[in-house]
Amino acid sequence: MTTSPAVPRVQFADLDSALAALRAAGLRVTLARRVILQALFAADEPLSAEAILTRAATPELALDAASVYRNLEAFEHAGVVRHVHLGHGAGLYALIGEGEREYLYCERCGATRSLAPRQLDEIRTLLRERFGHATHAFGGEAHGAPL
Amino acid sequence: MTTSPAVPRVQFADLDSALAALRAAGLRVTLARRVILQALFAADEPLSAEAILTRAATPELALDAASVYRNLEAFEHAGVVRHVHLGHGAGLYALIGEGEREYLYCERCGATRSLAPRQLDEIRTLLRERFGHATHAFGGEAHGAPL
DNA sequence: TTTTTTGCAAAACCTTTGCAGTTGG
C-alpha cells in the first residue's frame, strides 16, 4: 500500500460547520471541544475516548478523560458525532454529517472497513421492507471473508 | 400481551447436545456449566453475565461472576454460545446451534427483536455479493421504526 | 491421582459523577 503525502485526503467536511452545529445546539465553543473535533476530523476511522485523549493531548493543554466523555456525549446530542461499538472493546465515536462514513467490522480479523453511506442503501431498503426499519447509522458486524 | 403458562415454549435444542459439544471440545461437565447453560436455554433472548448469575444462583450453589465469565468464554471457543453487544450496555451471550436466533436491536427504543436466522438470508446474500462477506452471526444494530 | 475448574479477592478497564475553580459569551 502506498501513501500520497503531498495530498492529504480530507475525509470529512470542515471543522467550522461542526462548531456551528455546537453553537446551534446552545453549546459553547471551547478549546477542549476544538481539539476533540480536530482529532476526529484528522482520523478516518472511529476513535475511542482514549485515542482522542492521546491525539488531542499537547504540552500546553491538559485535557482530561472526563471532559472527553462529557463532550462526546454533548456532541452526540447535538448531532455531530455518533457513538458506536465495533467488537468487544471500548465505545467509538465517529463524525456525522457531510463526509460521514459507515463501518463494517470483521469479528474474525478485527479489521474495520469504511464505506460511503450510499453503499449500504440496498441493505437499508431491504431492512425497511422486511422489518419496517428506517435505518440510519447502520452499524452491522460481520465475520467471514477478511476485510 | 398474553402468556401461555400451560405450554412453556421450548426455544432451543436440548441441553444434552450442548453438554456433548463441551465434552467434544475437551471440557469437563460441571454443575456450574450445567446451570449456566440451563439459564441460557430457559431465556429466549441473549443474557448478560449478571443476568445469568441472577438466574442460576440457588441457595445451594454459590456461583461466582468470575466463573460465569470464564465459562462463557470457554463456551464461545467450543462453539456453543456467541458473544454479542446490543447497544451500549454489557456484553450478552446467546446460544448457537439448532434453534439459534438472530437479534435486531433498536438504538432508539432499546427493544430487541428476535428473528429466525433464515429471515436474514437475503441480507446475508446482499452483504456477500456487495462486500465479499460470508456473514454468520449477523448482529446489526438499527434504529428507526420501533421494534 | 492428575488436571481442570471453582470461589474468593484483588486488580484492570472503561465510564460516570461531584465539586470547586476557570472560562466563554
Place this chain on the structure above:
DNA sequence: CCAACTGCAAAGGTTTTGCAAAAAA
C-alpha cells in the same frame, strides 16, 4: 457577570487475573 465548562479525584459497573481449595475424569 453568570451560566457553562473544566480538571481533578473518587466512585460505579463490567470483565479479567492470581491463587489455593474443590471437583471431574
